[in-house]
Amino acid sequence: MVQKExxxxxKLKLSAFMERLDDMEPEETSxxxxxxxIRMLEELENKI
Known part of the structure; x- marks a missing residue:
């Protein structure tokens, strides 16, 4: 995969992570x- 791709x-994966985090309610988070x-963060880390 080229650098730009x-x-x-x-960026797309980080955006999805942030959206998921913003949608969570602390009282209802399991x-x-x-x-x-954590799995999403590990995927991002492995991509870097």
Whole structure:
């Protein structure tokens, strides 16, 4: 993957992560929700 495509992909994944985080209600957040966020962060980290 060329650098520009890689950067675009990372931006999209980070945007999805931030959107998911913004939509969460702290009182209603489950362990599974937190696990999903961690998985998303790990995917981003592996892309870098």
């Amino acid at each position: 890689k950067l675009t992909d990372l 362990i599974e929700d937190i696990d999903e966020l």
